[in-house]
Amino acid sequence: MSSNDDDPTRDSAPDLQILGDQVTFQPRSYIEERGGSDDNEEALMKNMHSFRAEPLQFLREVSLYVSGTGWRAYDSVIGRPIFYPGFSEQMMNSVVSAPLLRTRIRQLAEQRVETEEKEGWLDSKASNYPLKRAQRLAAIENGLKEVAQKMTSDMICKFESKPFIRSAYYVVTQLLTRAYHQGIHVSSEEVLRLRKVAEEAERKGQSIIFLPSHRSHVDYVSMQLICYRLGLALPVVVAGDNLNFPVVGTFLQHAGAMWIRRSFGNDTLYTTLVQTYIDTLLQGGYNFECFIEGGRSRTGKLLSPKFGILSFVLDSILSGRVKDAVICPVSTQYDKVIETEGYVTELLGVPKKKENLADFLSGGSSVLSLKLGRVDVRFHEPWSLRGFVDEQMSRLTPSPSNHNWEARTPENTKLRQKLLRTMGYKVLSDINDVSVVMPTALIGTVLLTLRGRGVGKSELIRRIEWLTARVRAKGGRVAHFGTLPLSDVVERGLEVLGKDLVGVITGLAEPTYYAVDRFQLSFYRNMTIHLFIAEALVSAAMYTRVKQGGGPENQDITYAALREQVLFLSSLFRGEFIFPSEGLESNLEKTLVGLEQDQVISLHRDAEGKPVTIGLSKEEREAGRENYDFYCFLIWPFIEASWLAAISLMGLTPPAGQGPDDIWIEAAKAQNSAQLMGKTLYHQGDLSYFEAVNKETLKNSYQRFEEEGILYTIKSKDSKLSPPRLRLASEWMPMRDPVSGRVVADGRLWAFTERIAMSRREGKNRRDGATVSTRVLRLTDELGAKLFAEAAGKEEAGKMSSEEIARVKQDIKEERRRRKLEGRARL
Structure with a gap:
């Protein structure tokens, strides 16, 4: 075995680092200072010149951009030509004259x-x-037609001027590479592959549809810079019109943004116009970009796919108006995300502030002083959308080639939804496959998965080494740093995270680090959780026995009980995580074998080799359960959030004397009440994780409960005029004590919350069942009473007409029938 066989980077393609006016190969994504005589690494790309430090070099650099010298001219581009006078007018005429729009x-x-x-x-x-x-x-x-022309002018991207795009590239590069001072990194292998795909797409007149993850506003900036610097035609980027404010909106529209409304409502003309514009772009072979998650992820992990724009793209293909397009999933990872502090305030319930020019300018100036590390952008192998549709249709229909998509039938609607859902989750899986785990994510994960107040530096490094090995063993990618000692990599990661996230206590036997802002640090932990979700669910299921204590035999769990709890938790988090597609039995068996090989668990099998009981291994117990606890700590905050959402439903039991259909509660207010209860329980010691009050996670839990029929929700087409409202399903409704009027800790919903609580982390000063059935249940009942009192006081918002009640009852009946036919697993 050669000496290089243990090198984790031996099978990794070299990176290209983009910084300023240089593109260099970085074989191991290594940021290293120039130093001794034996240093054979090529110098990294430097920041662009500063006027204060080097005024002559600064002016020379600007003049090169203005004149379009060398690569800055952006002339030899792979893809459809876009920058020429009259481009916008030509595009607008093509859209307005399209048969689809004229017919509508x-x-x-x-x-x-x-x-x-x-x-x-x-x-x-x-x-x-x-x-x-x-x-x-x-x-x-x-x-x-006049309205359509005005809408088109407001919507379309206006690529027209090369001098403008050169200047824009220079400005945003100045901002981005000063903030992310270690540059933008891409894989040279992926870039070469993408260029070949782009050349083939140009030859066939096809578009490349980039579908990136979305964690920051920097995502689309970095994508445009990469395409510009590597000579690919810039994509038209779908952007919400909340960013279309004065000055900035115009700038972005000329740099690649197409503006769409956040909600289309019943505007048939506008919906058709968006479809027509997307048709026109794809028919012309123009590159296109939209975010598969819709909005930015405030939690660090991938969100569930949003199907709005994807449905337009798919319709272009299914209708035959577009022959084919190339799908390219993209992962963008950061050492540190600029917006995380703002995300925390939003997740804690503070209303999102509307974008404006003043904040944009002040934010841009403050970015210049930040040191946020680097950006890693990875491109999955592109694939044909037509090929994907044909493959899926061959599985779903007996004669896919003869299928008539023009017919508006329930069968076609169902097929479209299946195609969309499969496509969306395939893209998310592809993004996860190429994502790179950054040092800050490793640090955040370790700090939040250790017991105790803090951790010494040597122990921190040891656990990061273990985690790095586990990430690679699971097929993940770690941002590697060549021969730089891991201690230096960790030190740089800690510097990027900063003292507001990670504190250090000096003057001790060794420096001791601790999480200052666990909520914000959880953003970085969540960047790794998708790799270990199967192990985390198995560990949480085992915890139902481990938490009981006693000897090892008392803590063992039968395979049947483990499987049942894993199935329950998997169903609970179906909208929260992306699970492997092999199926429960295969995934469970593979996970158990892996944990056994890692000496975390021991499996007791029968004569046929089938697992009978599962317990912690002797080695894991001797090691203080550190690896088993790691997996539990990953999933516990999410279990806590689901339990909080479930127990809050007990408060939706109508007051005595009211029927279930009398008053419906606004969904947002019910979720806000759950969040308020969570904050209260955390400070009273009944909730272990403050992250459990995360607004997005609670919202996902409510959505999951609705999907399973625990909640019924009514939604109008205009949510501003009539917000969504909800109530408990009758079969899940708790009873009230006939004497005290209090909600009784019994029934189907109570059993459901207790099932979740079985895998909750045991608190130091509480006993879950007794605490919940008394103090916690009384609190949720009191908060629920306030919701009903407020809704009753607003008759127009809370009560429903007899016609509405009849319609909802019919919807409920159809939903039950659909669920029965589909045979969906109940929670």
């Missing part, structure tokens, strides 16, 4: 004329009726 305008005009006829505005008995009708129809069509 004609239909809307016809519907309006028919309405006017019914209302008596047009006299069908008049002698000149045909002429009047034709004139009125033409007038409405012309009016709709």
Whole structure:
């Protein structure tokens, strides 16, 4: 065996580091200072010149960008030409004249004329009726065309000027590479592969659809810089119109942004217009980019896929208006995300502040003084969207080649939804496959998965070494740093995280580090959790026995009980995590074997080799349960959040004398009440993790409960006028004590919360069952009473008409029938 066989980077493609006006190979993603005579590493890309320090070099650099010298000219680009005068006008004309949009305008005009006829505005008995009708129809069509033109102008990306894009590239590079002072890193192998795909796509007239993860506003900036610097045609980026504020909106629109509304409502014309614009882009072979998660992840892990824009892209292919497009999933990872502090305030319930120019300018200036490490961007191997559709259809239908997508049938709707869902989760899985775990994520994960107040530096390094090995063993990628000692890598990671996240106590036998802001640090821990979700669920299921204490035999769990609890937890977190696709039995067996090989657990098998009981191994007990505890600590905050959401449902039991249909509670207020209860329980010692009051996790839990029929929710098409409202399903409704009127700790919902509590971390000063059935249950009942009192005081918001009740009952009946037919696993 050669000396290089143990090198974890031996099978890794070299990185390209992009910083300022240089692109260099970095074989091991290693940031190293230039030093001794034996230093054979090529110097890293430097920051762009500063006017104060080097005014002449600064002015020379600016002049090179203005004149478009060398690569800055952005002339030899792979892909469809975009920067030329008249581009926007040509695009707008193509959209407005598209058959799909013209047909929709004609239909809307016809519907309006028919309405006017019914209302008596047009006299069908008049002698000149045909002429009047034709004139009125033409007038409405012309009016709709004018509206469509205005909407198109406001929406479309306006690539027009090379001098502008050169200047924009220079400005954003200045901002980004000063904040992320170690540059943007990409894999040379992935870049070369992407360039070949881009050349083939250009030859075929196809678009590349980039589908990146979304953790920061920096995501689309880094993507544009990479495409610009490596000579790929810039993609048109789907952006929410909340960023379209004065000055900045215009700048972004000319740099690649297309603006869309956050909600389309019932605007058929606007919906068709978006579809038409996407058709036009894909038909023309223009590169395209949208974020698979919709908005930015405030928690650090991937969010569930959002299907809005994807549904337009898929419809372009299914309808035949576009032959094919290339899908390229993209992972963007950061040493530190600029917005995490703002994310924490949002997740704790503080309303999101509307974007504005003042904050943008002040934020941009403050970025210049930050030292946030580096950005890693990784490209999954691109794949054909048409090929994906054909493959899926061959599984779903007996004769896929003859399928008629034009027919508006329930079967077609169901097929579309299956294709969308499968595509969305495939993209997320692809992103996870190429994601790189950054040093800050390793540090954050270790700090939040250790018992005790703090950890010595030597122990911190030891656990990071273990975690790095586990990440690689699970097929993950770690940002490697060549020959730089791990202690130096950790030191740099701690510097990037800063004293506001990780504190250090000096003057002791060794420096001792501790988590200052656990909530914010959890963002970085969540970047690794997808790799270990199976081990975490098995460990949490085992904890139902381990927490009981006693001898090792008393803590063993039967395979049947373990499987049942793992199935329950997997179902509980189906919308929270991305699970392997092999199925429960295969995943469970593989996970158990892996944990056994790692000496975390011991398996007792029968004569046929099937596992009978599972327990902690002797080696793991002697090591203080450190590896087993690691997996538990990963999942416990999420179990705690689900338990909090579930116990808050007990408070949705209607007051005595009211029927279940009398009052419906606003969903947002119910979730806010759950969050308030969580904060109270945390400070009273009944909740172990403050992260459990995370607004997004609570919202996901409520969504999961709705999917399983525990909650019923009614939603109007305009959520601003009538926000979503909810109530407990009748079969899950707790009883009230006939004397005291208090909610009784019994029934189906109570059993459900107790099932979650079985895998909760045991508190130091509490006993879960007794605490919950008394003090906690009384608190949730009191908060629920306030919700019902407020809803009853607002009759128009809380109560429902008899027609609404009848419609909801019918919806509930259909939902039950659908769930029964699908045979979905119940929680």
